Amino acid sequence: MATLQLLRGAEMLKQGAEGRVYRAEFLGKPAVIKQRFPKRYRHPELDEKLTHRRTMQEVRSIARCRRAGISTPVVYFVDYSCSCIFLEEIVDSQTVRDFIASARRSSSRSDQELQRLAELTGRILAKMHDEDVIHGDLTTSNMLLRRSADSSELELVLIDFGLSYISALAEDKGVDLYVLEKAFLSTHPNTEPLFQQLLGSYSASSKKSSAVIKKLEEVRLRGRKRSMVG
């Protein structure tokens, strides 16, 4: 109840597909509250199950990633009664999506910066998969970039783990990359070489990458072989 009261006065940052993201403070620290409100379009039983499962998965996978040294927001507090997660706000960050879009618009920022980003992303996804975390919704909107305080190095922060789960199967990891590939190439037209670079870095960083890339190719082929009739 207290959480919902807090939301009433808070500034809404974004209405995503899963829920609403508000700006807040938690014990004096900048925070965001992600609220999964009931979706009236779906059956109440289904809605409750999905909402509960996703809130739980988000918290779990974030913890697992952080333990492995993968940057994700800290979970400050969870209120299951209203499916609200209090997360560290990644201040002064932008989505990878906006970063790529603006880098491609401006000529001053070099291709080199994009290449470094692709390399970094591949490396971090490989690390996440080595922990058997399947993100489930990899897009360039679900990755934030910030410059670390001490240097000008870019830091990649993964967010939005509601569809995540734990699996060691190469098939699941391959599909995770396939989902990213489609989202990446449709959001950022004509970036095939950049995505190739990301995959290259993924392959070089992960011990188990060859089976995953093979699955990725298989899933792609299934898509291409499917008849487009009807």
Added chain:
Amino acid sequence: MGAPLVTVAIVARTVAQLWGKPLLGVNHCIGHIEMGRLITKANNPTVLYVSGGNTQVIAYSQRRYRIFGETIDIAVGNCLDRFARVIKISNDPSPGYNIEQLAKRGKRYVELPYTVKGMDVSFSGILSYIEEAANKMLSADQCTPEDLCFSLQETVFAMLVEITERAMAHCGSQEVLIVGGVGCNLRLQEMMGVMCQERGAKLFATNERFCIDNGAMIAQAGWEMFRSGQVTQLEDSWITQRYRTDEVEVTWRD
């Protein structure tokens, strides 16, 4: 499907030469989208294309209809048709229509596998679950055929609405257009409408006259192509069953 396509291509080439008319090769899905835009006046919608053979979430950018999400195995219409066969629902006039009518009388919600991967979906898990469990549940009187139709629709349509909403959030879109045969389902339209209302977006849908495959939609897409200066040379005309939506350069939009 190959044989009918070959036949129609021959007819089209013949007619074009007989009457001295320009020939235009049209992508089937683009036909659905352009007909939907014409009829509903949707300007720049996120498109959900759902039929027996296809399940895609599409948005326009930089001269292409880009596929943001799709099924990673079977199409939603295919899943519905095969379910109908499992519990012996009639084909007349179509399995999808009969499922929709039966679903209206369903009361109990039976939980089924729900598989969404980002903006992609998978229906093969639901189908194999149903193939395995449906007739057992029916003969044990745990549920009625109506309950199964209801539960299947609630589950697969929720998945479709979810990936459409995710694509809208990702693209910053405030319009949805539903096309393709499954798009005539009123329950799907109703659910999509509720989602749109919740985000202050607008839903555009058509009835079965335009949702289901029709010749006019091919003509409309061809007309748009022709107006932007395209024609297909006779020797360059071909047919294929694997023509992806994003292969077409959209020369008629900015």
